Amino acid sequence: MIPIARHSALRAVRSQLVPRAFNQSALARLLSTLAVLEQRDGKLQASSLSAIAAAQKLGGPVTAFVAGNGVKGTSAAEAAKIKGLDKVVAVDSEAYEKGLAENYAPLLVENIKKGEYTHIVGGHSAFGKSLLPRVAALLDVQQVSDITGIESEDTFVRPIYAGNAILTVQSSDPIKVLTVRGTAFQGVETEGGSAEIVEGVDPKAPAQTEWVSEELAKSERPDLGTASRVVSGGRGLKSKEEFDRVIVPLADTLGAAIGASRAAVDSGFADNSLQVGQTGKNVAPQLYLCAGISGAIQHLAGMKDSKVIAAINKDPDAPIFQVADVGLVGDLFEKVPELTEKLKSQA
Amino acid sequence: MASGLRILVPVKRVIDYAIKPRINKAQTGVETAGVKHSLNPFDELSIEEAVRLRERKGPLKVENILALSAGGAKCADTLRTAMAMGADRAFHVDVPDSNDGGLEPLTIAKMLKEVVNKENINLVLLGKQAIDGDQGQTGQMLAGLLGWPQATQASKVDIKDDQGTVEVTHEVDGGVETLRAKLPLIITTDLRLNEPRYATLPNIMKAKKKPLEKKTLADFGVEDKKRLKTLKVTEPPARQGGGKVEDVDGLIGKLKELGAL
Numbered sequence: 001m002i003p004i005a006r007h008s009a010l011r012a013v014r015s016q017l018v019p020r021a022f023n024q025s026a027l028a029r030l031l032s033t034l035a036v037l038e039q040r041d042g043k044l045q046a047s048s049l050s051a052i053a054a055a056q057k058l059g060g061p062v063t064a065f066v067a068g069n070g071v072k073g074t075s076a077a078e079a080a081k082i083k084g085l086d087k088v089v090a091v092d093s094e095a096y097e098k099g100l101a102e103n104y105a106p107l108l109v110e111n112i113k114k115g116e117y118t119h120i121v122g123g124h125s126a127f128g129k130s131l132l133p134r135v136a137a138l139l140d141v142q143q144v145s146d147i148t149g150i151e152s153e154d155t156f157v158r159p160i161y162a163g164n165a166i167l168t169v170q171s172s173d174p175i176k177v178l179t180v181r182g183t184a185f186q187g188v189e190t191e192g193g194s195a196e197i198v199e200g201v202d203p204k205a206p207a208q209t210e211w212v213s214e215e216l217a218k219s220e221r222p223d224l225g226t227a228s229r230v231v232s233g234g235r236g237l238k239s240k241e242e243f244d245r246v247i248v249p250l251a252d253t254l255g256a257a258i259g260a261s262r263a264a265v266d267s268g269f270a271d272n273s274l275q276v277g278q279t280g281k282n283v284a285p286q287l288y289l290c291a292g293i294s295g296a297i298q299h300l301a302g303m304k305d306s307k308v309i310a311a312i313n314k315d316p317d318a319p320i321f322q323v324a325d326v327g328l329v330g331d332l333f334e335k336v337p338e339l340t341e342k343l344k345s346q347a
Numbered sequence: 348m349a350s351g352l353r354i355l356v357p358v359k360r361v362i363d364y365a366i367k368p369r370i371n372k373a374q375t376g377v378e379t380a381g382v383k384h385s386l387n388p389f390d391e392l393s394i395e396e397a398v399r400l401r402e403r404k405g406p407l408k409v410e411n412i413l414a415l416s417a418g419g420a421k422c423a424d425t426l427r428t429a430m431a432m433g434a435d436r437a438f439h440v441d442v443p444d445s446n447d448g449g450l451e452p453l454t455i456a457k458m459l460k461e462v463v464n465k466e467n468i469n470l471v472l473l474g475k476q477a478i479d480g481d482q483g484q485t486g487q488m489l490a491g492l493l494g495w496p497q498a499t500q501a502s503k504v505d506i507k508d509d510q511g512t513v514e515v516t517h518e519v520d521g522g523v524e525t526l527r528a529k530l531p532l533i534i535t536t537d538l539r540l541n542e543p544r545y546a547t548l549p550n551i552m553k554a555k556k557k558p559l560e561k562k563t564l565a566d567f568g569v570e571d572k573k574r575l576k577t578l579k580v581t582e583p584p585a586r587q588g589g590g591k592v593e594d595v596d597g598l599i600g601k602l603k604e605l606g607a608l
Contacts, residue, residue, distance in 0.1 A: 045520075047520075098524075100526075101487065101490070101491075101497055101499075102490075102496050102497065105491060125520050126499075126500065126518065126519040126520045127519075127520075129483055129487075129499065129500075130487060130497070130499045130500075131487075132487075133452070133483070133484035133485075133486075133487035133488045133491070134487045134488065134490060134491035134497065135491070136453070136484070136488065136491075137453060137456055137487070137488035137489075137491035137492050138491050138492075140453070141453070141574065142451050142452065142453045142574035142575055143452075143453075143482070143484055143488075144575065145481070145482045145483055145484060146481065146482075146483075155578065158481075159481065159583070160377075160448075160479065160480055160481055160580075161362070161368040161377060161478070161479055161481070162478065162481065163583060164367060164368050164583065165368055165370055165377055165580050165581070165582070165583070166580070166581050166582070166583050167577060167579075167580050168577070168578040168579045168580075168581075169575045169576065169577055169578065170575065170576045170578055171574060171575055171576075172574055172575070172576065173574050208495070208496035208528060208529075209496045209497075209498070209526045209527065209528040210526065210527040210528070211524070211525075211526060212514065212525040212526060212527050213524070213525045214519070214522060214523065214524040214525070215522050215523050215524075216521045216522035217521055217522050225520075262538070266538075266539075271522075272502075272518060272522075272523070272539060273518070273520065273521050273522050278478065278481070279475075279476075279537075279538055281520075286607055287602070287607040287608070297365075297367060298364070304583075304586055307607070308602065308605045308606075308607035309586075310598065310601075310602060310607070312598075316591075321588055321591065322586075322588045323586040323588060324588055324589065325588075325589035325601075325605060326589050326590070326591075326592055326598055326601040326602060326605070327588065327589075327590070327591040327592070328591065328592055328593075328594070328595065328597070328598045329591060330594075335595055338595045339595050339598065339599070342595060342596070342599060343599065343608075346599075
């Protein structure tokens with residue numbers, strides 16, 4: 001753990017140099033960030049861009065890391081074009097293609113030690129959530145999860161209690177391991193960069209889990225996590241047939257992603273992966289239009305950062321109306337099709 | 348290899364999921380005094396799954412289910428609930444109550460590692476996150492410290508054979524994925540794994556007789572050392588409801604006015 005000792009010595013010096021004020025130029029010399037990229041079949045995933053966006057916000061040089069089957073020619077090359085990256089560390093190996101934490105975590109730890117990074121940033125996606133706490137434990141540091149803000153190199157903002165409280169927390173660890181909320185970190189320029197792709201170290205740790213299969217919901221729609229418009233349905237839809245009949249055409253008309261409340265998912269109206277809320281996805285689109293959703297705190301946790309919220313519900317006292325910018329009290333089985341028709345004719 | 352399942356189920360006492368938390372005046376944390384608390388919902392699922400593994404009579408017999416909670420005196424109630432649902436015994440690791448969120452996941456993981464080793468555990472079932480801190484780290488950290496395989500956000504657990512092969516279907520972005528691993532194993536539970544049972548009165552009475560041992564962090568050679576310092580806890584920016592409209596035309600008009608269409 002020699003690198004860690006050196007980092008703490010650096011930290012001590014740094015805190016004298018920069019007594020709390022966020023001094024960009026002094027930091028840039030000492031701070032060095034590794035953005036952990038998520039890729040699938042050679043394509044970078046949306047969480048990768050938010051990891052880079054957060055890493056760039058920290059201020060120091062940013063290195064990106066990606067591993068998987070033949071990534072140097074695919075996702076690493078894609079990453080190298082992103083503006084503002086120092087370099088891209090890539091490990092070509094079938095063993096890391098599925099992002100299994102058991103061998104990916106030791107791989108990352110070896111590369112973190114070699115690069116002596118002070119900050120490790122990954123998206124708070126299923127991949128990041130599974131992998132990074134394991135990495136943090138191997139580095140003996142306390143991770144900070146799902147951050148929505150960076151106040152300084154050691155101070156981060158994150159929601160707790162389903163977004164009902166906002167915690168500002170200061171880390172004393174020599175290496176900061178962070179996962180970031182995608183909707184809070186955006187705006188990476190995916191063209192114009194020309195970072196060098198360098199070979200990472202591969203400790204070839206044994207894979208303790210075997211990937212058997214996957215079942216992914218296929219869809220032509222925009223990705224729920226990053227869509228600019230989301231149309232969401234809840235228990236009020238009553239059945240899968242009604243959900244498909246009422247919600248889908250409206251989403252089609254608006255070019256929107258489809259979301260659902262936990263009640264709708266539990267009742268089988270919509271796929272699990274469409275759940276919006278504390279335990280599902282967090283979304284912050286330009287427009288969040290929901291019907292038949294009462295607005296339980298767990299649901300609000302996942303959508304209340306949306307720019308404009310519109311709600312259709314027959315219960316005038318539903319909590320959703322307390323956060324909606326525009327609310328319509330009425331039967332969704334009449335109002336939603338009417339809305340769809342009127343939007344269609346205006347288009 | 349594995350003769351039976353010796354399961355550890357760590358549980359946490361948290362503010363009830365239906366309660367809207369209030370931030371204290373000093374902005375140092377959330378008010379917990381006099382607020383209804385319950386078992387963390389994801390931990391209920393872990394206990395339920397442990398009990399179902401026993402009832403399912405799969406290729407591996409459940410030898411023992413140990414529930415554990417770290418926190419103030421009232422954690423004992425949480426552990427009685429776990430035992431009323433079917434856990435055989437419980438450890439209460441006594442940690443003074445505080446409003447700073449309690450032990451950090453890394454500390455908990457280090458403590459659990461010792462428990463696993465001392466109690467010869469081969470399966471740990473944890474909730475995927477606690478609904479207070481929302482960190483979602485403890486299971487993965489424990490797996491890392493032990494060097495065990497992990498399956499996070501499980502929606503289905505299937506013990507395949509008496510050699511301890513386990514298949515876990517788990518939730519990933521965009522769908523589900525199935526993994527296969529050998530015991531020992533760490534699993535974190537997702538909401539769709541099962542429907543936890545209610546503890547019946549006779550079981551609640553029986554649970555009172557089940558062994559509940561009081562422990563301290565020192566028993567496991569762990570210190571409550573904080574890596575993270577809470578600087579402040581504040582209210583999220585309030586959203587003002589924008590009021591209601593009369594009809595669909597009003598809705599469209601308002602959305603256009605707001606620039607959303």
